[in-house]
Each structure stands twice: as structure tokens, then as C-alpha cells.
């Protein structure tokens with residue numbers, strides 16, 4: 099039995115190791131000059147390779163995830179879960195550590211993860227052909243495939259498409275997998291950038307560009323709250339960045355109209371306490387300028403922006419700030435609204451939303467349209483948040499397709 103895998107990324111390498119382990123002659127066709135380029139940029143070069151919360155808390159993870167097929171996702175994790183992944187990497191020789199639920203290589207180097215995958219593929223006789231772009235696939239009779247590449251034609255009995263998405267195309271995932279899948283009769287659910295920065299035309303953002311703040315961020319659609327997350331937010335001149343903003347970007351597809359986010363800049367203090375604190379500062383420092391009165395309480399740039407939005411002049415003395423203006427500022431601190439006009443593009447995205455609909459695949463990730471054709475990794479319409487969930491999907495789907 100000969101199996102060809104198109105794409106030598108996280109899912110393709112995993113699929114190859116499992117395919118070769120069960121004795122198939124296994125070949126990876128990779129159009130970069132080396133496999134696993136995207137793995138190297140994951141987790142800021144440290145590779146957050148899994149998330150142990152999927153072991154215990156899978157339902158609450160799905161509850162608010164804008165993922166097209168939760169049942170299928172859950173089935174994938176049930177079939178090759180966190181313990182299987184830990185065992186797989188341990189067998190490959192990777193030592194790992196946890197940061198909370200997040201799993202990293204002990205070395206803190208993404209290259210360690212790629213190295214053990216490469217070594218294992220090599221030890222099991224997987225042939226990796228690099229600088230080899232697949233441009234077309236033909237079915238050879240009732241079973242088998244002929245694959246056109248710029249290094250000639252390859253034939254196989256079983257084919258796995260593991261070409262990734264369109265996110266971060268400089269790493270090799272240029273969307274060509276969608277074209278190959280469509281030509282074989284598959285449909286592609288709308289592909290959009292995911293885990294990506296949010297864009298907004300709000301002019302005041304420029305005044306706070308570069309500020310990082312621990313916040314609670316809430317996405318709302320036409321005034322209705324649909325998702326909240328706490329964490330570090332980064333203001334940029336075009337919008338919002340940081341893990342909380344990127345997780346929110348995965349849920350913009352849930353909004354029908356007028357998406358906005360609401361930032362609670364002091365999530366640990368309720369509104370009444372905050373108003374008391376502002377009252378107290380005003381009475382303790384009556385002769386300080388407004389800008390000095392709030393200094394020591396908030397980031398300076400944020401403080402100046404908040405004064406302006408509350409209609410308080412920076413050099414007004416604290417004792418002269420009207421009560422309603424002071425409380426207006428408290429209200430804005432607890433609920434700073436930002437209109438969302440869109441996101442950055444595929445170049446900046448960490449993943450793609452959309453892809454091959456899970457309904458077109460069996461539980462083994464075999465095509466229901468073309469027998470002996472399999473898919474794994476991000477080309478599928480499955481995704482997760484920041485925190486190791488997407489690589490976990492790559493390992494899980496790669497293992498399932500490779501075993502099959």
C-alpha cells in the first residue's frame with residue numbers, strides 16, 4: 099500500500115509517522131524547501147503544542163467557540179486526545195512541560211518539536227520530497243491517484259491532503275489545498291482569517307497605540323453580548339491586538355451586524371468601588387490637575403484619552419471636576435466601546451476559519467465523495483482558540499488520517 103501525503107506541516111508529518119508505522123510506503127510532498135516551517139513560528143518560537151483543558155473541560159470550551167461542527171471536533175479529540183498526544187511525543191523523545199493547561203516543549207524551542215517529528219519520520223522510512231508543488235490530482239480508475247507536481251507525476255493507493263489553510267502564507271500554506279479539494283468534488287465553507295487582530299476606524303485609538311492593559315473584553319452584536327474573555331489587550335493605531343482580541347476574532351462570524359467590543363479597563367473593581375475611589379482621589383488631591391489626579395491609577399496614555407472622552411480638561415483642578423463628568427469617566431473605564439470594522443488579513447492570521455465541511459468526511463477523515471482520499475489539519479472546517487488548541491487539532495486529525 100502506498101500513501102502520499104500532500105503537505106509536510108504539523109498534521110502531515112503526524113499522519114506520515116502513523117501511516118509508516120502500520121507499514122505503508124509513505125511519501126510526503128512538500129512545496130517548501132523543508133517541512134514544518136509553520137511549526138517553527140508557533141507560540142512565539144516556543145510552540146504551545148496542546149492544551150490540557152480539553153481533557154476535562156471540553157464541553158465548556160465548545161460552548162462559546164464559533165466552530166462549525168462541535169460534535170465532529172469532540173469526536174476527533176475523543177479518538178486521539180491529550181493523553182494520546184503526550185504519549186506520542188514522549189515516544190518520539192520530546193520532553194514537555196505545562197504552564198497551567200498550556201503544554202510546551204521543555205526546551206522552550208519549537209524546533210525541538212519539529213526535530214522529533216523529522217527524526218521519527220526518517221526512522222520509519224517516510225520519504226520527504228521538498229520543493230515539490232502539487233498542482234493537480236487525478237483519480238486513477240476506481241482506486242488510486244495520479245498526482246501532478248513540478249517534480250513529475252506520483253501515484254498512490256491512498257492520498258492524504260494536509261496542505262493547511264491560507265493563514266500566514268509565507269510559511270507555505272497558500273490555499274492551494276482548497277483548489278485541489280474543490281477539483282476532486284469537495285465544497286469549501288467560507289474561508290476567513292482567524293486568530294487575527296481586530297480593525298477599527300475609531301480615531302482615538304491612535305492616541306493609545308502601543309498601550310497594553312489587563313482587561314475584560316466583551317464582543318457584542320447589535321448591542322447583545324455574545325462572548326467575554328479576560329487577558330492582556332494591546333491597543334494599536336488600527337485597532338486591537340493580543341490573545342483576547344484574537345480569540346474574539348474567531349467569533350466575529352457569530353455577529354450579524356454592527357459588531358463592537360466593550361473593554362472593562364478595571365475588571366477587578368466594580369463600578370461603585372471605582373466611583374468611590376475616584377471621589378476619594380479628588381478629595382485627597384483637590385489641587386492636583388485632573389491628569390495628575392488619575393496618574394498612578396491608570397496607564398498615562400489611557401488616562402488622558404479617558405479624560406478627553408469624559409469631557410474633562412487635563413489641567414482642570416480635581417476639586418473643579420463636576421461629579422457627573424467624574425462618574426462618566428468611571429462608566430467609560432468599565433465599558434469602553436470600540437466599533438469593529440473588520441480584521442487584519444490572511445498574512446497576519448494564525449489560522450483560518452472555514453474549510454472542508456466535516457459532513458463530507460467519515461470519522462476516519464476519509465472523503466465521502468472520493469474513496470481513499472483523506473484530509474487532516476487546518477484545511478478542515480475546525481478551529482480552536484489561542485492556547486494550543488489548533489496544533490492539537492493538527493496532531494489529532496493527522497493521527498486519525500495516518501492510522502486509517
Ligand SMILES: Cc1cc2nc3c(=O)[nH]c(=O)nc-3n(C[C@H](O)[C@H](O)[C@H](O)COP(=O)(O)OP(=O)(O)OC[C@H]3O[C@@H](n4cnc5c(N)ncnc54)[C@H](O)[C@@H]3O)c2cc1C
Nearest residue numbers: 105107108109129140141146232262270475476486488489
Ligand atoms: C504565527 C503563528 C503562531 C501559531 N502559534 C500556535 C501555537 O502556539 N499553538 C497552536 O496550537 N497553534 C498555533 N498556530 C496555528 C498552527 O500552527 C496551525 O493550526 C497548524 O500548524 C496547522 O497545521 P497543518 O498541518 O494543517 O498546516 P501547516 O502547518 O500550514 O502545513 C501545511 C503544509 O502544506 C504545504 N503545502 C501547502 N500546499 C501545498 C501544495 N500544493 N503542494 C505541496 N505542499 C503544500 C505547506 O508548505 C505546509 O508545509 C500558530 C500559527 C501561526 C501562523
